[in-house]
Amino acid sequence: MKVCKKILHLLSIFVFLVPPVVVGVEFKQVDFERLLNKHPLMKKFDPETGRFNGTPCEIIPVELIRQRVASLTAMIGLCERKKSDLVVAAMVDGAKVDENAIWAQIGKIDHEISDIRKKLDGEEALLEQKGIPGLETLFSVVTGLTRDLIDSISAADNIVINKLPRFRSKPPQLAGFDLRHFFYQPDPQHLKKYLEQAGLIGLMFSGSDNPIIYRHTAEKR
């Protein structure tokens, strides 16, 4: 009887401990949608534009960019005036001035100008794109976001399986236009509409209905 009890006791330990060890090491099931919504960056997501506010992919109103350009240009003008005053002092006061000190100040101001000019170049480039940063900026943000999610759930050599499909229904028809038409009719008009809706590109693919499987080691390559 005692032996039987011992066997049952050992079996109960096996039943409770072994399955999590066996299953847990090999696979991990997660709900990507829930994880995605929990990520701090998703609070910045603007569904209307399909961009993340406060990140390099954010769409900026043209008027605001113009104001920034004007402000940065004024800052450069101010720096140039400071340098101009230094040169005037060096010309008028002649031998009394410490030329090394003047050049040190000019060098410092030029460094400031260089920093401002870099920002100005960026703003002017954005203005040319009518305030819409290139898709590469969006890809960069989304890549970082995806990496964060995968890193947070994956460990060692686990395989991570999405719990539920992200999209269970057909992709919506945006503004009365099914974006998938572009693939069947390579018409420039379709391409234009496709690009306008590029932020929602994920909705176009029927593959989005399928569970997503990531292998940790493959992602780390």
Add this chain to the structure above:
Amino acid sequence: MTTEKSLIKIALVLLWLVMQLSHAGACSLALHDWKLVFFLKIPVSSPVFPLAELNVASLRAKESPVSKIIWMAEHSLPGLMLLQMIGNVADKAASIPWVPVSPGESLLGRARETRKDKTETMLIGSDKMSIKIAFFSDKNSGYNCHQLVVMQNSRIRAVQPDMQVPWAQETIGQSWFSLIFFQIPVPGRIMSFSTYPIRQTRHSIFEDHPLVENLLSKKLLLRRPDLVIDPYIFDFPELPE
């Protein structure tokens, strides 16, 4: 004297390359993974590639009229030759008369004297110069594709003592040329020859598109995917200090 001879040799090689190679459009078909194989930094007393100086003058000439440029530096024949050579092909600022003078007195002192002439003279001073020579090999091509970069760094101070809008600037100038070739640097194996800065940007003097296409088709070079953007502004990694 030995340095002067070496500089003349470098200038002659540059001259030969410019004369040999025909002009072509930009090309970035191949994706390179450059690994630094060799690096050497040599302090020099005189400018060899005055392209950064030319760039400073060019930018200033856009803002304000410049009728003459007084260039204060320890001059060398190659630097002066190259300036003349570039003047014919590259930049409007090179067509402004450049007066090379030795750096005997201070730039601001000289500017004070020049101001009395009431001309639109600009003064440029170059010092603290060094030449960096770097040799890269491309991992993506199985280390068969190479790039030679020769870069000159210098401190450039510039003044235009016009009393209405006096102006001065201090920058760290950077000029370089880059030669990309397959296995050996001989005609027929040279993929591109470019230089910086010409009109404020990298200027491709020569690119052999058929050679690059041929190497790509034989998978001797890795084709650049459309979405891959070169992380290096100048097509090579930053050189060590």
